[in-house]
Amino acid sequence: MSVSFSRRTLARFLGASAVTAGLPRFSYGQPNRPVSPRSFPSGFLWGSATASYQVEGAFKEDGRGPSIWDTFSHTSGKTFQGETGDFADDFYHRYESDIALMKDLGLKSFRFSVSWSRVFPSGTGTPNPKGFDFYNKLVDALLASGIEPYCTLFHWDLPQPLEDKGGWQNRATSQAFGEYAGYVAKHLSDRVAHFMTTNELSTFVELGYGNGLHAPGLKLSTAGVAQAAHYAVLAHGLGVQAIRANAKTGTQVGLAENPTITCPVVENDKHIGAARLAMREENARYLTAVMEGRYTDQYLRNLGAAAPKFTDADMKAIGAPLDFIGINCYEPEYARADGSAQGYEVVKKPTSFPHMASPWLFMGPEALYWGPKLATELWKPKAIYITENGCSSDDVLTADGHCLDTDRVMYLRNYLSQLQRAIADGAPVRGYFLWSLLDNFEWADGYSKRFGIVYVDFKTQKRTPKLSAEFYKATIAKNAVA
Ligand code: GBH
Numbered sequence: 001m002s003v004s005f006s007r008r009t010l011a012r013f014l015g016a017s018a019v020t021a022g023l024p025r026f027s028y029g030q031p032n033r034p035v036s037p038r039s040f041p042s043g044f045l046w047g048s049a050t051a052s053y054q055v056e057g058a059f060k061e062d063g064r065g066p067s068i069w070d071t072f073s074h075t076s077g078k079t080f081q082g083e084t085g086d087f088a089d090d091f092y093h094r095y096e097s098d099i100a101l102m103k104d105l106g107l108k109s110f111r112f113s114v115s116w117s118r119v120f121p122s123g124t125g126t127p128n129p130k131g132f133d134f135y136n137k138l139v140d141a142l143l144a145s146g147i148e149p150y151c152t153l154f155h156w157d158l159p160q161p162l163e164d165k166g167g168w169q170n171r172a173t174s175q176a177f178g179e180y181a182g183y184v185a186k187h188l189s190d191r192v193a194h195f196m197t198t199n200e201l202s203t204f205v206e207l208g209y210g211n212g213l214h215a216p217g218l219k220l221s222t223a224g225v226a227q228a229a230h231y232a233v234l235a236h237g238l239g240v241q242a243i244r245a246n247a248k249t250g251t252q253v254g255l256a257e258n259p260t261i262t263c264p265v266v267e268n269d270k271h272i273g274a275a276r277l278a279m280r281e282e283n284a285r286y287l288t289a290v291m292e293g294r295y296t297d298q299y300l301r302n303l304g305a306a307a308p309k310f311t312d313a314d315m316k317a318i319g320a321p322l323d324f325i326g327i328n329c330y331e332p333e334y335a336r337a338d339g340s341a342q343g344y345e346v347v348k349k350p351t352s353f354p355h356m357a358s359p360w361l362f363m364g365p366e367a368l369y370w371g372p373k374l375a376t377e378l379w380k381p382k383a384i385y386i387t388e389n390g391c392s393s394d395d396v397l398t399a400d401g402h403c404l405d406t407d408r409v410m411y412l413r414n415y416l417s418q419l420q421r422a423i424a425d426g427a428p429v430r431g432y433f434l435w436s437l438l439d440n441f442e443w444a445d446g447y448s449k450r451f452g453i454v455y456v457d458f459k460t461q462k463r464t465p466k467l468s469a470e471f472y473k474a475t476i477a478k479n480a481v482a
Contacts, residue, residue: 038420039480045148045431046476047109048102048453049388051155051199053085054440056115058092062130065121067157068167068208069443072215083446089438090461095138098463099145101454102437105469106476109148111256111387111433112138113155113199116180123159124176127183135184139191150385150433151192152256153181153239155199156214156443163216168209168228174235182242189247196256196326196387197239198232202286203258205229213444223306229285230308236290237317244320255290256326256387259283261371262335263364265347270337274344278335279374282346291379293319298342324430325379326387329371329415331355332364356411357392358449365414372419372427383430389415390435392442392449395466403455403466412468416481434472438463 053069073084091098102110116123118131135151142149154177162173177197185195198204207214209228220228236255243253262278264271280288284299293315300307338345355362372384391411395403412434423429439452447458453469456462474482 037480038417039478040420041423042479044479045109045385046472047107047111047148047150047431047433048105048437049111049433049435050091050437050440051113051152051157052115052118053088053155053157054436054442055089055091055438057085057087057090059084059086061092062118062134063121063128064115064131065117065123065128066160067115067117068160068163068215069157071160071163072217075217078215078217079444080446080448083441083448085441087458088441089456091438092134094461096141098438099141099147101463101465102147103145105453105465105473107147108476109150109431109433110142110437111150111152111196113152113157114184115157116154116177117157117159119184120159120176120180123162123173124179132184132187135188139188143191148194149192150194150196150387151184151188152196152199152387153177153184154197154235156204156208158215167216168205168231168235169220169224171231171234174231174238177235178238178242181239182246185243185251186246189243189251193250194252194254194324195243195247196254197236197243199256199387200258200328201229201232201236201255202283205232221306222303223308226285226303226306226308230310230314233286233289233318234310234314237314237320240320240322241317252323252383254322254324254326254383254385256328256385257283257287257290258328258330258388259287259371259375260333260346261327261329261367262344262346262374263332263366263370265334265336271335274337275335275370276374276377277342278333278344278346279370280378281342281344282333287325287375288378289315289318290322291319291325291381322381324383324385325375325381326385327371327375328388328435329368329386330389330391331360331362332367332370334364356407357394358445361391363391363411363414365411365418367418368415369418369422369425372422372429373425376427381428383428385430386419386432388433388435389419390451390453392451395439395450395455397455397457397464401464403464405466405468408453408466408468409471412471412475413481416475420481 210225212219260282262275264275284296334347335344393405393408436451439450439456442449455464
C-alpha cells in the first residue's frame, strides 16, 4: 500500500519549529505506526562536488604552472603505482558533456575548485587570463544548464613556487592566498554567489606537513605542524576578507571543513554532552578557531611550548563572520562521558567496525545527523551545507556494462536519512554535495579507489552512470530519500 503526503503537511513538519513533537502519524495498514516522511525542505540544493586536480587533467595546458601535487605524484613511491593527475577525468576538455550528465541527474548545484596554478602559475604576481578562462567557461555552461556553481578556492593544489618558499610554513603563503582569492572573487562573483575559501584545512595540514602521506610529503615537528595549521587558518581568514572586499555585494562566503564528528556512543544526556565538548575540542585548531576566533585554552595548554605564534589581528581575521559553513562528512567518531576532567573520551573503534572500500571510511550514518546538529548547537551558523559526503566501493562493470554498487546506495540511503533527521530537528542545512560525480584521482590512492556515482574507464574516458546515480536521481526528483 502506498502512502503520500501533501506538500503542506511536509512543509509544516519540516518548518522552522524544528521539533518532532506533533509528528503526524501515518499508517501502513497497521494503526498508529509512525513513519518518517524522509522528505527534504522545498528548494533543498542537491549537488555534487569535485576538485580541480582530481578531475581536470590538462596539466600543462594554457599556461598552468606546477602544483605540489604534480611534484608529489611524480615522485616515486608517493602514490598508488605512481599514478598522477596529469590526465585524470580530462574534465578540462569534457566539462560540457559532464554538465549534460549532471543535468540528466537533475543536479541543482555543482561544487568545483579552482586550480590556483592555472590562475597564477607562480602563485603570485601576474595572472594568467588564459588559464582563468576555463572557469569562466565552466561557470557559464553550468548556468546555461540551470546548475548553480559553488566555487572552492583551494582544494590542496598549492603552486609549487610557493612551496619552494616554505608553503604553509610561511606567512607569505597566507597573504598570497588572499590576493588570489580576491582576484577570483572579483572575476566570478557576477555569476557565482557562493565561495568556499579552503577545503579541509585539517587534511592538507596534517597529511601534507604532519605524516607526509599527502603533498608536499613533509613530517614536521609538533610545533611545525601547529604553525603550519595557523598559517592555513589565517589564509582562510585573509581569503574571507579579500572576497568581501572584491566580490559583488551579497556574495556568500564560507569554507569546507571536515571536522572530526563525535557522535555520542549512546543518545542520552551525558554522552550527548560529552559529544558536544569533544566536537569543540577535537577541532580546536581548525573549525573551532574559525567559528570562535580563538584557540581553546585546552588546545594551547596541551601544546605548551609547541603552541603556534599568532597575533590578535590574525585571530580577528580567522574568526571573521561567515555566511555559511560547509561540512565534509565521511566517517564517524564516537565520544563518551568518561568522568575525566576533560569530560569526554574519543572511543577507539573495534576492529570489526564496518568500512567501505577505503579502510579509513567507517560506515556511521549518524555522523550526518550529529555533525550538523552539534555544529548548530555550538556555533549557530547562519547556514550549513554538506559540502562532501560519499564513499568508495569496489566497483566493477558487469558483462553488459552496468555498475551495480548496492553498497554505495546503502551508504547514501542511510547517511541521507540521518541528514533528513538533522534538518527535521532544526539544523539549517541548505544543500548537499555528493562526493563525487565521477570516479577520479583519489590523491595518494591514485585511481585505485572509486568515489563516483558515474563510473569512469580511465583508458577510454567513457562514463557509465552507476546504480547510485539512479538512486541519487530518484532522490532529487522526489526531494526525499529514495
Ligand atoms: C575528502 O577528504 C577530500 O576532500 C576529497 O578530495 C577526497 O577525494 C575525498 O574526501 C575522498 O577521500 O589514508 O589512512 O591516511 C576526506 C578526508 C582525510 C579522508 C584523509 C582520508 C586519509 C586516511 N580524508 N584520510 S589514510
